[in-house]
Amino acid sequence: MPKQAALPPTLPPRLIGRDAAAAYVCVSPGTFDKMQVDGRMPPPRVLVDGRFAWDVRELDSAVDLLPHRGEEETIAADTGWT
Numbered sequence: 001m002p003k004q005a006a007l008p009p010t011l012p013p014r015l016i017g018r019d020a021a022a023a024y025v026c027v028s029p030g031t032f033d034k035m036q037v038d039g040r041m042p043p044p045r046v047l048v049d050g051r052f053a054w055d056v057r058e059l060d061s062a063v064d065l066l067p068h069r070g071e072e073e074t075i076a077a078d079t080g081w082t
Contacts, residue, residue, distance in 0.1 A: 015045060015053035024059055040066065 007013060016024060022032035025041065035041040041062050044052035 012056070014057070015047070015055055017053055018044070021054035021059060024054075024056065025063055 018032065019029055021041075021044075022029040025032065025035075027035065032041060036043060042054065042058040044054050047053055
């Protein structure tokens with residue numbers, strides 16, 4: 001049984017894996033990795049040795065900070081994002 005299947009349907013998981021985190025913010029896993037490196041996405045939480053997961057609340061906060069269309073140039077100049 002998948003881990004999330006143990007949750008009631010009304011209670012979404014708080015922590016999600018890399019592929020789910022990438023899908024959650026609507027990018028590929030490779031793009032998600034790049035966004036972590038440049039600071040646009042948060043680092044994962046450590047669950048146990050070698051197991052990591054992303055907090056959906058932190059992903060929500062990171063998405064809130066992404067620029068809207070037309071703001072990209074201003075943000076890139078201010079943060080060094082390209």
